[in-house]
Amino acid sequence: MVGLGLAACNSGSMRRNPGRVYAPDMTYSRAYDAYTSNPNFADSQTSRLPVPGTIARGHELPDHLKEGDTMAYKTFTTSMRFSDDDMVEGKRLFDIYCAICHGPNLDGNGPLYASGKFAAMPANFKGEKYLHMPVGQMFAAAKYGKNMMGSYASQLDIKQRWMIIAYIKKVQSQNGGDAFTFGVGPATGGKTATDTASAGKAQANATDVKSTNSDNKKG
Numbered sequence: 001m002v003g004l005g006l007a008a009c010n011s012g013s014m015r016r017n018p019g020r021v022y023a024p025d026m027t028y029s030r031a032y033d034a035y036t037s038n039p040n041f042a043d044s045q046t047s048r049l050p051v052p053g054t055i056a057r058g059h060e061l062p063d064h065l066k067e068g069d070t071m072a073y074k075t076f077t078t079s080m081r082f083s084d085d086d087m088v089e090g091k092r093l094f095d096i097y098c099a100i101c102h103g104p105n106l107d108g109n110g111p112l113y114a115s116g117k118f119a120a121m122p123a124n125f126k127g128e129k130y131l132h133m134p135v136g137q138m139f140a141a142a143k144y145g146k147n148m149m150g151s152y153a154s155q156l157d158i159k160q161r162w163m164i165i166a167y168i169k170k171v172q173s174q175n176g177g178d179a180f181t182f183g184v185g186p187a188t189g190g191k192t193a194t195d196t197a198s199a200g201k202a203q204a205n206a207t208d209v210k211s212t213n214s215d216n217k218k219g
Ligand code: HEC
Pocket: 094, 097, 098, 099, 100, 101, 102, 112, 118, 120, 121, 122, 123, 137, 138, 139, 141, 142, 146, 147, 148, 149, 150, 152, 164, 165
């Protein structure tokens, strides 16, 4: 009885017979399916690689610089601007990834360093040496590391790195550093053409600010 049931349903562990086909063009795809062979390409592969130079959405920021491009990184920047929520997130990320060394107060005296187990003094972001550090140089440190500090490129994506830097710059601006420029809000003086263009877009669609963050055309 059980055997008859299985035979009738054409089931069991493997279904071998697809049964009657009423609409073949629906049963058998007319398009080339992914991972099938394709006579239209020299390598016979249907799945294609992206065109060389393709940049994934969200990664439009032209960070083409390489480790050791120290001078170039000093002038490297972003046109990303962050809402209050983003700034809270920047602090959260800093507290997770950076505060253990750089300190929750950004004074370079984090618990790991204070414990004496980490030999190198982490940067004191409130100290004169770092107070006016270019943001691009900070970005390079987060991406490649610096001497005893490791790289955070695999833990933090580009936007998250800039969020953390914005948070550091915010705290610095309240401790004698340069004026804070990462906030979203009414346009201030001294902006470049690209910045003005994206600021206009941000105003036109304030709720879309986050998703247009990355359309930076400045290098
Ligand atoms: C394991 C400890 C440690 C952690 C965690 C750490 N840093 Fe550092 N960081 C250091 C040390 C040590 C230095 C000083 C390096 C030097 O100048 O020799 C430093 C230097 C820096 C500098 C100055 C770079 C320069 O060019 O002089 C920046 C900016 C920085 N860190 C940012 C960050 C950020 C952002 C994070 C979190 C994503 C972070 N650090 C996490 C230890 C750490």
